[in-house]
Amino acid sequence: MPDMDNLFEKLDAELAPGQEKRLNIDDISLKGEVLPGEPVDFSHGDVDAFEPVPGSLESFSHGFSEVGATQAYTVYRGREDILQDVAAKLADFASTSIDPENELIITPGTQGALFLAAGAMISRGDKVAIVEPDYYANRKLVHFFQGELYPVGLDYLNRAGGAGINLHELEAGFKEGVSTFIFSNPNNPSGVVYSREEIIEIGKLVKEYDVKVIVDELYSRQVFDERPFTHLSSLDAVPEENIITIIGPSKTESLSGFRLGVAYGSKGTIDRMEQLQAIVSLRAAGYNQIVLKNWFNEPENWMRDRISAHQDIRDTLLQMFRKAGFEVRTPEAGSYIFPRIKDLSISCDDFVKVLKKQANVTVTPGTQFGPNFTDCVRLNFSQDKEKAVDAAERIIKVASYYKKGN
Amino acid sequence: MPDMDNLFEKLDAELAPGQEKRLNIDDISLKGEVLPGEPVDFSHGDVDAFEPVPGSLESFSHGFSEVGATQAYTVYRGREDILQDVAAKLADFASTSIDPENELIITPGTQGALFLAAGAMISRGDKVAIVEPDYYANRKLVHFFQGELYPVGLDYLNRAGGAGINLHELEAGFKEGVSTFIFSNPNNPSGVVYSREEIIEIGKLVKEYDVKVIVDELYSRQVFDERPFTHLSSLDAVPEENIITIIGPSKTESLSGFRLGVAYGSKGTIDRMEQLQAIVSLRAAGYNQIVLKNWFNEPENWMRDRISAHQDIRDTLLQMFRKAGFEVRTPEAGSYIFPRIKDLSISCDDFVKVLKKQANVTVTPGTQFGPNFTDCVRLNFSQDKEKAVDAAERIIKVASYYKKGN
Numbered sequence: 039m040p041d042m043d044n045l046f047e048k049l050d051a052e053l054a055p056g057q058e059k060r061l062n063i064d065d066i067s068l069k070g071e072v073l074p075g076e077p078v079d080f081s082h083g084d085v086d087a088f089e090p091v092p093g094s095l096e097s098f099s100h101g102f103s104e105v106g107a108t109q110a111y112t113v114y115r116g117r118e119d120i121l122q123d124v125a126a127k128l129a130d131f132a133s134t135s136i137d138p139e140n141e142l143i144i145t146p147g148t149q150g151a152l153f154l155a156a157g158a159m160i161s162r163g164d165k166v167a168i169v170e171p172d173y174y175a176n177r178k179l180v181h182f183f184q185g186e187l188y189p190v191g192l193d194y195l196n197r198a199g200g201a202g203i204n205l206h207e208l209e210a211g212f213k214e215g216v217s218t219f220i221f222s223n224p225n226n227p228s229g230v231v232y233s234r235e236e237i238i239e240i241g242k243l244v245k246e247y248d249v250k251v252i253v254d255e256l257y258s259r260q261v262f263d264e265r266p267f268t269h270l271s272s273l274d275a276v277p278e279e280n281i282i283t284i285i286g287p288s289k290t291e292s293l294s295g296f297r298l299g300v301a302y303g304s305k306g307t308i309d310r311m312e313q314l315q316a317i318v319s320l321r322a323a324g325y326n327q328i329v330l331k332n333w334f335n336e337p338e339n340w341m342r343d344r345i346s347a348h349q350d351i352r353d354t355l356l357q358m359f360r361k362a363g364f365e366v367r368t369p370e371a372g373s374y375i376f377p378r379i380k381d382l383s384i385s386c387d388d389f390v391k392v393l394k395k396q397a398n399v400t401v402t403p404g405t406q407f408g409p410n411f412t413d414c415v416r417l418n419f420s421q422d423k424e425k426a427v428d429a430a431e432r433i434i435k436v437a438s439y440y441k442k443g444n
Numbered sequence: 445m446p447d448m449d450n451l452f453e454k455l456d457a458e459l460a461p462g463q464e465k466r467l468n469i470d471d472i473s474l475k476g477e478v479l480p481g482e483p484v485d486f487s488h489g490d491v492d493a494f495e496p497v498p499g500s501l502e503s504f505s506h507g508f509s510e511v512g513a514t515q516a517y518t519v520y521r522g523r524e525d526i527l528q529d530v531a532a533k534l535a536d537f538a539s540t541s542i543d544p545e546n547e548l549i550i551t552p553g554t555q556g557a558l559f560l561a562a563g564a565m566i567s568r569g570d571k572v573a574i575v576e577p578d579y580y581a582n583r584k585l586v587h588f589f590q591g592e593l594y595p596v597g598l599d600y601l602n603r604a605g606g607a608g609i610n611l612h613e614l615e616a617g618f619k620e621g622v623s624t625f626i627f628s629n630p631n632n633p634s635g636v637v638y639s640r641e642e643i644i645e646i647g648k649l650v651k652e653y654d655v656k657v658i659v660d661e662l663y664s665r666q667v668f669d670e671r672p673f674t675h676l677s678s679l680d681a682v683p684e685e686n687i688i689t690i691i692g693p694s695k696t697e698s699l700s701g702f703r704l705g706v707a708y709g710s711k712g713t714i715d716r717m718e719q720l721q722a723i724v725s726l727r728a729a730g731y732n733q734i735v736l737k738n739w740f741n742e743p744e745n746w747m748r749d750r751i752s753a754h755q756d757i758r759d760t761l762l763q764m765f766r767k768a769g770f771e772v773r774t775p776e777a778g779s780y781i782f783p784r785i786k787d788l789s790i791s792c793d794d795f796v797k798v799l800k801k802q803a804n805v806t807v808t809p810g811t812q813f814g815p816n817f818t819d820c821v822r823l824n825f826s827q828d829k830e831k832a833v834d835a836a837e838r839i840i841k842v843a844s845y846y847k848k849g850n
Contacts, residue, residue, distance in 0.1 A: 042567045051520065051722040059519050079517075086513040095508050102501050102701065107492040110701030111485075113465050114457065146552050146703070146725040153724050161448045178723045295508065295516030297552070297729035316457040317584045318559045319552040323703035323729050 048181040053387060054174065055081035055402045055416075063395045066388065070439030072396050078429035079400040083373055083420030085292040088344065091332045094293060101328035110324040115312045116144030120327050124300060127334040131259075132269040132283065140305045141278075143312055144322045144330065148256050148286040148299035151311075152179060152220075154318065155252045155282045155301055158310035159218045160185040167211045167219040169203060170408035171376065173226045173254060177408075180220075188216050189408070192225065194367050195378070200233035201225055208240070212247035219244070222254040223270075224261070227376040227407050227416040229369020231261060237268040241276040250307070252282050257372035259341065260290040262349050265370050271303060279304045287333045289373065289420075290344060296326040348373060351419045355430050362434040373420040376404070378413050381442040386412055389440065397432035454587040459793060460580065461487035461808045461822075469801045472794065476845030478802050484835035485806040489779055489826030491698040494750065497738045500699060507734035516730040521718045522550030526733050530706060533740040537665075538675040538689065546711045547684075549718055550728045550736065554662050554692040554705035557717075558585060558626075560724065561658045561688045561707055564716035565624045566591040573617045573625040575609060576814035577782070579632045579660060583814075586626075594622050595814070598631065600773050601784070606639035607631055614646070618653035625650070628660040629676075630667070633782040633813050633822040635775020637667060643674040647682040656713070658688050663778035665747065666696040668755050671776050677709060685710045688717075693739045695779065695826075696750060702732040754779060757825045761836050768840040779826040782810070784819050787848045792818055795846065803838035 051057050058081060101109040109117065118138075125138035136142055145151040152175060160166055160183040167188045168176045180187050188211040193202035201223070208219070219240075223232045232240075244251050253270045261267050270276065271283045286299030299322075301311060315321065352369060359366050359377045366377040382389060386403040393399045404414030415433075419426060438444070457463050464487060507515040515523065524544075531544035542548055551557040558581060566572055566589040573594045574582045586593050594617040599608035607629070614625070625646075629638045638646075650657050659676045667673050676682060677689045692705030705728075707717060721727065758775060765772050765783045772783040788795060792809040799805045810820030821839075825832060844850070 045567075046716050046719055049719040049723065051719045054520075054722050056517055056726070057519055057722075059524070082517050084513050085516050090508075095505060098504070098508075099501060102496075102504075107490050110491050110698075111462055111488050113463055114460075118465070146729070149723070150725040161451075175723050182720075182723060292516075295730035297725065297727070297732075310452050313452055313455040313457045314588075316460050316463075317455065317555070317581050317588060319556040319703065319725060320462070321703070323552070323732055324701035326703075326729055326732070 045181060049178055053390065053403055053406060058394060058400045061391065061394065063391045066391045066395055068392060068396050069444070070436065073432045073435060075398055075428055075432055076425050077398040078421060078425050080417035080419070080421065080429070081400050081402050083289065083292065083418050084422060085294065087422040088292050088420050090292045091287070091336050093332045094296070094329045097329050097332055098325055101325040105328065109328060112321055112324050112327060114315045114321045115308070116322065116327055120144065120330055124330050125302070128285065128300070128302060131334065133272040134269065136302045141308055142300060142302045143308050143315070144327055145299045145301060145315065146319055146322045147288060147297040148254065148284050149175065150319070150322070151284045151286070151299040151301040152252065152254065154311035154314045155284065155307065156180070156183055156220070157314045158307045159250050159252070164218060165211070165214065165216040167208060167216045169221045169225070171227055171404070171411055172407060173222050174406035176220045192228070194225065194228040194230045195365060200236050201230040203232065203236055205239050209243055212243055212249055216249060218250045218252070220252045222256065224257040224371035226257065226372065227374045228367055229372045229374050229376070230367065231265055231267060231370040234266065234268040237270055238273065241270060241273045244280055245276055248280070250280050252284065254284045256285055256289055258285065260345055260348065260373065261371040262345065263370070279306060282307050287330070291333060293329060296329050298322055298326055298330060348420060351421065351423050351426060354423070354427060355417070355419055358427070358430050358434065362437070373418050374416055375419060376414055376416050379415065379437050380413065382413055382437065383440050383442045383444070386415055390415065392440065393433060393436055397429070397436050399429045399432055401433070451587060455584055459796065459809055459812060464800060464806045467797065467800065469797045472797045472801055474798060474802050475850070476842065479838045479841060481804055481834055481838055482831050483804040484827060484831050486823035486825070486827065486835070487806050487808050489695065489698065489824050490828060491700065493828040494698050494826050496698045497693070497742050499738045500702070500735045503735050503738055504731055507731045511734065515734060518727055518730050518733060520721045520727045521548070521714070522728065522733055526550065526736055530736050530739070531708070534691065534706070534708060537740065539678040540675065542708045547714055548706060548708045549714050549721070550733055551705045551707060551721065552725055552728045553694060553703040554660065554690050555581065556725070556728070557690045557692070557705040557707040558658065558660065560717035560720045561690065561713065562586070562589055562626070563720045564713045565656050565658070570624060571617070571620065571622040573614060573622045575627045575631070577633055577810070577817055578813060579628050580812035582626045598634070600631065600634040600636045601771060606642050607636040609638065609642055611645050615649055618649055618655055622655060624656045624658070626658045628662065630663040630777035632663065632778065633780045634773055635778045635780050635782070636773065637671055637673060637776040640672065640674040643676055644679065647676060647679045650686055651682055654686070656686050658690065660690045662691055662695055664691065666751055666754065666779065667777040668751065669776070685712060688713050693736070697739060699735060702735050704728055704732055704736060754826060757827065757829050757832060760829070760833060761823070761825055764833070764836050764840065768843070779824050780822055781825060782820055782822050785821065785843050786819065788819055788843065789846050789848045789850070792821055796821065798846065799839060799842055803835070803842050805835045805838055807839070
């Protein structure tokens with residue numbers, strides 16, 4: 039049992055995004071005044087402010103009422119006609135080819151896809167490279183499957199023209215026997231997009247050292263300033279059998295309440311993911327799967343308008359935080375900013391609790407994305423703009439109460 | 445990697461219920477004539493024949509349109525007001541007490557609950573008792589979490605007045621250090637209900653040897669002939685910290701397409717299950733959770749009528765199979781029958797493929813429920829009665845073509 043206690047300590051979800059309602063903040067003592075205001079939850083996007091893709095509920099109802107039994111009980115990887123539709127749309131989007139029968143699986147959210155892909159690739163003692171900072175669950179998945187973490191730095195604050203991955207560290211890891219590499223592009227939490235050169239170089243290393251890769255492209259549809267985006271799966275040089283790409287409609291498309299994600303790539307890995315799904319949750323909810331038909335089928339200009347509305351909120355918040363002395367990179371994609379609050383006298387874990395108690399604002403502590411990000415917080419800015427601006431002002435004020443020396 | 449290959453061999457889902465659409469039957473050669481007829485899939489219930497609980501789609505729509513963002517993003521264990529509602533209803537049903545804040549979690553189907561409970565309890569090398577026959581995923585879960593199987597016999601064919609669990613074997617296992625015991629009640633696939641005496645005895649052993657138990661009561665609402673049913677969690681003598689009970693609305697209530705299940709019991713285990721859910725799939729789909737409000741809230745007589753309609757189909761099929769010489773126990777609950785087809789010249793795995801190719805009928809092979817059930821098949825009789833009777837006739841005919849000596 040000590041092994042198990044140790045594992046669950048590493049899986050601790052107390053400060054994970056979405057769990058703040060269960061957070062105990064009774065014992066936190068405050069400095070400065072309590073700041074009233076409308077509650078804002080920056081731990082995830084607000085699907086009331088940015089509504090789901092039009093027609094989603096209608097598709098669901100159609101699945102329930104008209105399609106019926108065959109929609110309720112699909113094979114574990116998903117219903118055949120939906121796989122065909124999604125494969126065609128994703129192949130077009132990512133400039134690659136996807137065999138719907140063998141190279142694609144529908145999962146309960148992209149979290150489900152990540153879990154299954156990690157479970158299909160990692161076994162006890164395997165070395166797994168991850169990026170720091172990166173999505174908090176990546177390192178937890180490595181712990182769960184008893185792999186060994188090999189962290190690779192991302193110099194996101196200082197490197198222009200790329201994400202800033204340390205390719206020397208990555209190659210050193212591959213040389214030392216890393217068998218799997220997991221990373222998100224665009225990066226969560228920093229919002230940086232990997233440059234074409236970086237992706238090509240990663241592809242070369244993957245091929246040379248025969249490493250398996252899970253690339254999480256959840257935010258790859260919401261790219262600002264028409265910046266070019268390179269899908270690892272589009273590179274001919276990288277063996278298809280080595281790559282699993284993950285994507286879903288939970289973020290930009292605001293369909294998170296349906297829990298839908300997909301993974302595509304290596305046939306062998308997709309087969310194993312389906313075998314795992316059989317014991318994990320059988321399938322993504324049958325009626326929900328049909329909502330994927332609306333994905334990549336949004337009304338004209340819907341995505342363009344959504345991106346520009348997000349860009350506007352992003353720019354407003356960046357300006358506010360920079361004026362207050364926070365260090366923050368301009369995200370090139372997605373809905374996250376990851377400001378560093380300099381000279382804070384308390385840890386970001388405590389700052390998160392203080393913010394919730396004192397200002398009714400929820401953010402995610404930087405430590406969820408890597409142990410060194412003790413002075414950072416992550417905000418999902420897919421929010422009602424007015425409320426978000428108001429809450430950002432409260433964050434800045436509260437931060438001033440907890441500056442070193444105050 | 446040989447370890448991993450070995451694991452995935454044990455997880456093989458080729459013949460798992462629901463996967464038959466992907467089954468390769470091209471190479472199977474046939475004896476006797478091909479029997480035309482409407483396709484019937486006995487691997488699961490037909491939710492077109494027995495429709496979902498009234499009001500389910502309306503609840504879902506309400507969650508999507510009216511509740512919105514807070515329904516899409518619930519805490520991982522589920523939305524607070526739904527947990528409260530479900531805890532009250534289940535406590536009443538199972539004559540126990542459930543603290544909604546600490547002792548209950550909503551999961552993606554009962555499969556999700558089983559996976560999380562097993563993951564919270566079993567670690568590498570642990571001895572885990574399971575029953576034979578029992579739900580096919582139980583043994584796969586033990587393999588996945590690297591536990592050691594300790595099978596306990598169920599003499600379901602010959603023991604009247606109880607399920608027929610071999611309590612001596614169970615105690616011997618507990619003496620040898622079994623740390624977790626997983627079983628379904630009513631039993632899947634045989635449909636037997638454990639007697640009060642059996643449940644009390646299991647409770648005593650659990651307490652004496654301090655074993656953790658997962659009891660899967662998925663079918664406990666569909667009990668025939670008003671037979672009394674004893675919930676393990678209702679027994680005061682058994683420490684609450686040792687038990688997790690699993691139940692959900694996927695079967696009798698035909699809500700499988702929503703993927704909803706729950707687990708209740710031990711606070712410590714529920715906490716760990718939520719930590720696992722955070723990396724497995726985050727939560728049961730938010731909008732879907734609200735459909736649990738319709739559960740245990742069915743219109744008057746709805747459940748009574750559903751049970752009697754199933755009892756009628758059960759009795760008709762039992763009579764047909766017995767007349768044909770199949771050995772079969774009368775199920776006391778649930779929608780499964782598990783006939784033994786005597787003197788079959790081929791394995792039940794091949795018989796399943798033959799049935800599909802020759803008679804357009806899908807059943808699940810007995811070997812999914814234990815390695816010794818090579819001459820049994822499982823049928824879910826929650827079907828349109830006329831089609832089911834017609835398909836049962838085809839099963840009997842095909843079986844006659846493959847009798848030993850023919």
